[in-house]
Amino acid sequence: MIATASGLSYTYPAGDAPALRDASFHLEAGSFTLLAGPSAGGKSTLLRALNGLVPQFHGGRYAGTVTVAGLDAARTPARQIALAAGMVFQEPEAQAVADTVEDEVAFGMEQHGIAPAEMHRRMDEVLARVGVEHLRRRRLSTLSGGERQRVAIAAVLVLQPSLLLLDEPTSQLDPDGAAAVLAAVESLHRDRGLTIAIAEHRLERLLPLAGGVLEVEAGRVTAMSPREAGSRLRAVPPVCDLARRLGLDPMPLSVPEAAGLLRGHGLSCEVAPDPAPAGPPILRAEGLRVVYGELAALDGVSLSLHAGEVVALVGPNGSGKTTLFRALVGLQKLESGRVCHFDDEAPAAVQQRTAFTGLVPQDPAVALYHDTLRAELADTLRRRGHRAGVSTTLARWGLDPLAGRNPRDLSVGQQQRVAIAAMLAHEPPVWLLDEPTRGADGEAKAWLAARLREHAARGGAAIVSTHDIESAARYATRVVGLREGRVAFDLPAREAFSAAGPVPTQVARLVPGAILPEEVVRR
């Protein structure tokens, strides 16, 4: 037994509700435990309780006991706990101390006064183990998110902890970076028998790996097996959702497993046809070309958007998605090409252009600054000279319950929703959303999908850049793929998400013709 918690309750100093309520659980040595549950449910707090940051760093009211490798986590000084339980945080940028990879990894060892010869030995070993050996002399600022996150893991591993805690380590990464990080974590567990506890929203990859699941919701912790989790959790991968609907037993955790179970079941699908776009395009981009130095970030991108369309914009990092958005609203100077609203050339000023084409950049919550959500929305409406009342806007965005709350006190997921509403309160006909579901939990994704469908039904249109294919399948009517600044494909959603398409969903790989679990019926 490497870690045990019994009767753990905890309230943050500024919090009015407990973040953890009477939690009791244990982690076996060499186990791989997945922490699942909605954001702000208490997953991060639980991890922090396991290495003493709660309550030692955060303060607050604490009851119960947590023992990690024989140490009392609430009382053992941070220096000692760090040797037993290493912690990797969500954002790679927010945990780096030094500016080169070697210095960053050496930091913890320097703090513990480890002899230089031993430091060099551990450094070589750990860098090789997480696959960043080739980056050792690089500066952190030149690394990708996935590389930085692996460096962060290395920086923790050099202290040789017996328990590795990871707090949503891939939520800020693109799929390739996330896959590399999870592969590194998996090999640490498999080859080295390291005990792992990881909080994640991307269950698709982790459910098959995990030995056990702790569901953390509203501060309550329930232990279950991965298969139980597949049938009991609120947000599960589409494979589990499909299996639930069909009543499959045992619960499959991956697509190949489900394919085996589904063999012989006569399945077909019922699909409501998407309405074909009608009328003239309301937003048109013609031959957009943007050049950074020698590199063409956009190389002749043409795109037209009709009323009622929601386009999912997909493509690897650096393919030009963000640049395309910036070009569409006039934040980015064009080398050539033009942007039209209906038949007219779009106005040059960003302020006027965004009255028609609202852009929500990544992490919009950083721009919030009022005391209440109500004031935040009123601010946007005032700036836009918009007549709609704040109450109407609140209702439209489904945010009435939060109206009087301070945006800074909300959970990250709620903040994100508030920020999207604040950026688009003036209801522009075209919405541009840059990775709005990054790091979001199931509830936040469902909220966004609902808002996008309403917007399209009212005759609006939207482009949403995303890496999250499964949630895009819930709102997109069309999928545009970018690659190296060019349009690689532009397909109707049903074709793009199908098994033969460029971005198949899990369900599409199991049941021909369907892309969502609810479309599948028994014959």
Add this chain to the structure above:
Amino acid sequence: MHPLAWLAWVTLVMVVSLTATNPLYLVVVLLAVVLVGVLAPRTSTAVAGVRTLAMAGTALFLMSLAVAVLNGGYGEHVLFAMPGPDFPGWMGGLRLGGPVAAESLVAAGVRGLSISCVLLAFGVFNGAVSPYRVLRTAPAALFHAGLIVTVGLTLLPSSIEDIRRIREMQALRGGATGVRNLPGLVVPAVIGGLERSMKLAEAMEARGYASAARPPAPARLAALSSAPLLLPSGWAWFYYDSARWLAVAGAVAAAGALLWWATAAAKTSHVTRFRREPLTPIDRAAIGGSLALAAAAFALRSLGAAGLAYNPFAGLAWPEFEPAGALLALAVAWPAAHAVLLPGAARHGELPASAAPEGTNVVAEVHP
């Protein structure tokens, strides 16, 4: 080049450009600093780019000229007069407007020039040596204080980036980015900065950083007592000729107390260093040379030799240009020679050739 050698160079630039008031020499110093900036390896995540500092230098230069114009100025060669109110004498001789003399303009220009030299030198230093490398050369007693400062500096670029993003987002919300919307810019930037610092502090603690064990109480008391010792010593030195021996004794005692504390602090700090950069003989020579040159600048200035001092109010004559002074100003360019003659040594401890070249992440680094 070793961080200490760089520090010595910055000190040299500072001393020369603040002791010399001869504009010709200052121009030579400025060119020398620019040359070093062009040839020196740019390896650290610069806190503020050379360009920003160059712009700040130019702005300061222009500002000091503008103040001279607004303020009017004494001198014989009156160029023009600025309209302005007459302030009564009891306001302490406050001046606004009035005749503007060429002499005061030249004096302001010289001041601006020397400040520009210093700023630019800091920009070059900052681009060539990362704060973390400087920290590693700090003595053990100062390591923890230095670490806090260094880590604080790593937050600065992201805060600047934050401000840029927030500005953009307020524009996307339809707001003007003028003074009226300042709260919309400042509040999120400050809160974001605080949140980021908290996250970093948490991450540091999780990796075992805790303020090191403190030195024993007597050593700390000794360090505290050094200031109360020094103050009366200084007083005695300047005001009581007969008690100078007492002042010297007090100063020696204070220095001893500080030394005791520093050794005790170094002993209690269990921090080790992953890599120590050795001082090469060339580095040592460079440091010695720089300090000697700085001392020479002081000496020449106080002797009034080599035309280092220039007084525009003495008839606005063309400044002298003597070999000794010119060579001193030119010597400021020594890191450039170092970079050209010893390109390998200049990059010592930095990214080796096998590392990916700068700018591999072009897309991520460009912020149009």
